[in-house]
Amino acid sequence: MNRYPTWKYVLIAIIIIIGIIYSFPNIYGSDPALQISSSRGAEISELTELQVQIAFDEAGIKPQSYEINPNNLLIRFADEETQLRAQDAARNALDRTYVVALNLAPSTPDWLRKLGAEPMFLGLDLRGGVHFLMEVDMNAAISKAEERYVSDFRSLFRENKIRYRTISRRDQGGVLVRFQNSAEQENGVKLINKNNPEVKVDSSVSESGEFHALVTLSEQSIIETRTNALQQNIITLRKRVNELGVAEPVIQQQGDRRVVVELPGVQDTARAKDILGATATLEFRMVDDAHSVQDALDGRVPAGSKLYYDRDGQPMLLSKQVLLTGDHIIDAASGIDQASGGPDVTITLDGKGARIFSAATRDEVGKRMAVVFIETKTETVMEDGTAVKKKETIEEVINAATIKEQLGKRFHITGLDSTQEARNLALLLRAGALAAPIEIIEERTVGPSLGQDNIKQGYESVIIGFTLVLIFMVVYYRLFGLIANVALTLNVVLLVALMSMLQATLTMPGIAGIVLTVGMAVDANVLIFERIREEISNGNSPQASIHAGFEKAFSSIADANITTLIAALVLFSFGTGPIKGFAVTLSLGIICSMFTAIMVSRAFINLLYGGRKVQKLMI
Numbered sequence: 099m100n101r102y103p104t105w106k107y108v109l110i111a112i113i114i115i116i117g118i119i120y121s122f123p124n125i126y127g128s129d130p131a132l133q134i135s136s137s138r139g140a141e142i143s144e145l146t147e148l149q150v151q152i153a154f155d156e157a158g159i160k161p162q163s164y165e166i167n168p169n170n171l172l173i174r175f176a177d178e179e180t181q182l183r184a185q186d187a188a189r190n191a192l193d194r195t196y197v198v199a200l201n202l203a204p205s206t207p208d209w210l211r212k213l214g215a216e217p218m219f220l221g222l223d224l225r226g227g228v229h230f231l232m233e234v235d236m237n238a239a240i241s242k243a244e245e246r247y248v249s250d251f252r253s254l255f256r257e258n259k260i261r262y263r264t265i266s267r268r269d270q271g272g273v274l275v276r277f278q279n280s281a282e283q284e285n286g287v288k289l290i291n292k293n294n295p296e297v298k299v300d301s302s303v304s305e306s307g308e309f310h311a312l313v314t315l316s317e318q319s320i321i322e323t324r325t326n327a328l329q330q331n332i333i334t335l336r337k338r339v340n341e342l343g344v345a346e347p348v349i350q351q352q353g354d355r356r357v358v359v360e361l362p363g364v365q366d367t368a369r370a371k372d373i374l375g376a377t378a379t380l381e382f383r384m385v386d387d388a389h390s391v392q393d394a395l396d397g398r399v400p401a402g403s404k405l406y407y408d409r410d411g412q413p414m415l416l417s418k419q420v421l422l423t424g425d426h427i428i429d430a431a432s433g434i435d436q437a438s439g440g441p442d443v444t445i446t447l448d449g450k451g452a453r454i455f456s457a458a459t460r461d462e463v464g465k466r467m468a469v470v471f472i473e474t475k476t477e478t479v480m481e482d483g484t485a486v487k488k489k490e491t492i493e494e495v496i497n498a499a500t501i502k503e504q505l506g507k508r509f510h511i512t513g514l515d516s517t518q519e520a521r522n523l524a525l526l527l528r529a530g531a532l533a534a535p536i537e538i539i540e541e542r543t544v545g546p547s548l549g550q551d552n553i554k555q556g557y558e559s560v561i562i563g564f565t566l567v568l569i570f571m572v573v574y575y576r577l578f579g580l581i582a583n584v585a586l587t588l589n590v591v592l593l594v595a596l597m598s599m600l601q602a603t604l605t606m607p608g609i610a611g612i613v614l615t616v617g618m619a620v621d622a623n624v625l626i627f628e629r630i631r632e633e634i635s636n637g638n639s640p641q642a643s644i645h646a647g648f649e650k651a652f653s654s655i656a657d658a659n660i661t662t663l664i665a666a667l668v669l670f671s672f673g674t675g676p677i678k679g680f681a682v683t684l685s686l687g688i689i690c691s692m693f694t695a696i697m698v699s700r701a702f703i704n705l706l707y708g709g710r711k712v713q714k715l716m717i
Contacts, residue, residue: 100644100708102701110701113693114588120595123206123217129162130181131203132188134196135170142171146192153191159184174203193411218597220362221605221679222544224553227362231540232335234355239327240271240320246428247273247297247313249450254293260286263308272314283309296322324354331536332357348603357536380424382455385466385498386415406470408495416468416495421458426451432520435512441520443511452507459505468498469511556609563613564590567620575627577716581702582623582695589619589687589694596686605679615687618662622695625651627717640712648700655696663688 134150136142147166150173154161159180165172173188175181181200188198204217222229244267251265251273263276275290277283287301290311296319300312315323332349335357339347348360386403391413394405403415426447435442447455459467472493497511567586571579593615597604630647638646663685670681707715 100641100704102704102708107701110697113592114698117588117592117595119210119213120215120599121591123204123210123215123598124594126205126207126217128202129174129176129205130178130200131175132173132181132184133170133199133203134173134188134192135199136196142166142169146196147171149191150188153187154184157183157187159187172203174205216598216601218594219601219603220553221603221608222360222362223606223676224556224604225362226544227360229361229540229542229544230359230538231352232331232357232359232536233539234328234331234357234536236324236327236355239323240315241267243315243319243323244271244273246448246450247294249448249453250294251275251290251313251449253449253453254289255286258285258289260289262286268312272312275311275313277309277311280309283311287311328355328357335359335536356539380427381420381470381472382422383416383418383420383468383470384462385468386417387466389415391415406468406493406495408498414468414495414498416470421467422447422451422455426454430524432517432524434517435510438512440512441517443520443524444508445511446508447506449507455509456504456506459501463501463503466498466500468495470494471496552606556606560609560613560616564616567616571620571623575717577706578623578627578630578703581699581706582620582627584702585623585694585699586616586619588698589690590616592690592694593683593687596690597683600686602682602686603679604683605676607676607680608683611680611683611687614684615691618659618688619691619695622651622655622659622691623699625654626695626699630715630717634715634717640707640715643715644703644707648696652696655692659688659692 134142134146144166147164150171151164159175161180161184162174162176165174173184175184185198185200192198206216248265248267255262255265261278261282263278265273265275268274275286277286283301287299290297290299290313294313296316298314298316300314301310328351332351335349339349339359339361347362348358350358352358386400389400389403391405394400394403394415395413399405400415402418404418406414406416408414427445428448429446431444433442433444434440470493472491499512564586568583571582571586573579575582590612593612596602626647629651630643633643633646634640666681666685666688669677670685673681
């Protein structure tokens with residue numbers, strides 16, 4: 099009686115060993131480091147590493163190590179003072195296409211990293227940083243979508259020679275079309291329904307004998323428009339955060355119109371708000387190949403042209419006349435060019451943009467056209483102790499290609515270096531096409547010193563609570579209490595391992611969840627041990643009492659833990675950041691405590707008492 103089969107002991111041992119291994123990374127500290135990445139998603143090469151090494155040698159800076167990855171270069175240092183000096187040196191050595199971010203790199207041994215073992219993340223309340231809760235103006239997104247239909251309908255009716263009086267968007271929503279007569283109204287409604295199945299048309303609207311049609315978005319189209327607006331704003335915010343050079347930022351959707359942005363390590367709220375609120379737009383201009391670029395560099399710029407630079411710093415003369423702006427782009431997708439086999443980007447314009455672009459490129463076939471990216475940033479700087487806002491406008495050519503045919507609603511941009519550049523350009527074009535207004539409705543800053551205090555207090559609370567529970571269990575339940583303490587210790591180890599494997603973020607409420615888990619884990623053992631004592635008092639043998647204790651207490655333990663797990667899942671589903679942190683640790687802790695309190699403690703008791711005659715239990 100009270101013996102497990104061998105496979106069950108082996109399974110428990112394997113789980114415990116894996117838990118110990120994957121909890122190890124949290125024991126090691128972090129090294130001050132620099133994380134160098136490309137703001138355009140390009141790969142980091144050995145040339146980048148060499149540039150940084152030369153700059154460090156000139157500045158007398160000695161890093162501990164270099165770790166080059168396809169997406170970033172991680173450089174570790176011995177102390178924070180050297181880290182800050184290295185940041186200045188790296189920024190001076192590299193151009194603005196690189197982001198040099200301060201970082202704390204986990205000092206996990208190589209053998210653990212090869213196994214995929216990484217420490218869990220720390221939340222803002224433990225690490226310090228800035229938290230923003232932003233809300234997207236969905237009404238403005240719908241309004242912009244309806245404005246696009248105004249231009250689309252005008253182009254559609256002109257192409258099909260349908261006469262109309264006016265097409266305008268109503269303040270209360272929808273697009274109102276006034277036709278010349280009933281026949282035009284009937285033909286216009288059929289044409290709208292044929293080309294725009296995502297809208298609803300009400301042709302019964304008639305005022306003063308006029309022939310009207312009210313076009314509104316369908317429910318599905320409204321949902322898609324709102325979803326696209328939210329996702330596009332998230333893309334734009336990610337790009338802005340990259341400009342801040344923040345390591346491990348959190349940008350996630352909350353609900354159907356809000357975005358949470360958490361920037362660990364950023365203490366300058368004003369600068370973060372300025373960069374997140376920066377605006378970007380695109381312009382399409384013809385390349386001026388008729389004049390000399392060198393003359394323009396010498397100061398003799400032609401009257402109708404303007405000097406620009408591409409991303410590699412090469413000068414280029416472009417026409418001052420703007421063919422089209424990014425406001426008319428409604429979609430952009432990366433793909434492969436069927437003719438050349440190289441990467442390309444397919445761009446879709448709205449009706450007005452298609453008409454403008456078609457007319458503008460009709461006589462420009464065979465000539466080069468450039469895409470200019472224009473970004474305006476507002477940065478707050480201190481001058482003589484006063485905060486002053488300064489605007490900076492960045493204009494650069496991101497692509498220049500030959501026009502092969504007259505362009506219309508859909509066209510391709512080719513000549514890109516890689517599929518990664520094509521994907522980045524598509525994201526950039528989409529981000530420039532629509533940016534529904536976004537408002538910061540909540541912000542808070544957590545200082546690094548407060549984060550350290552939180553870590554210290556949280557650590558002390560876990561240790562104090564854990565120690566008191568261990569002492570109580572040993573004093574009250576003797577040998578069985580010692581077994582419960584071993585199981586409790588393994589419970590905490592497995593919980594930390596699970597959070598590390600899932601790369602969960604530990605927050606202050608999460609620490610509270612760990613403390614609560616410690617109490618709940620030992621509570622299961624208390625139920626089992628008390629049941630064993632009752633069985634002994636009723637005159638049962640020690641072996642029968644152990645078996646009955648675990649069997650009869652199981653239902654009570656399962657009921658208590660399952661109801662708590664349901665509550666934790668509800669908290670995770672409907673809660674925000676801090677509440678989610680508590681729910682995550684509580685949920686994982688319940689799963690671990692069920693395993694350790696029932697399986698692990700039973701395994702130890704079986705090893706001590708199972709399969710032999712026992713006169714008395716030390717309980």
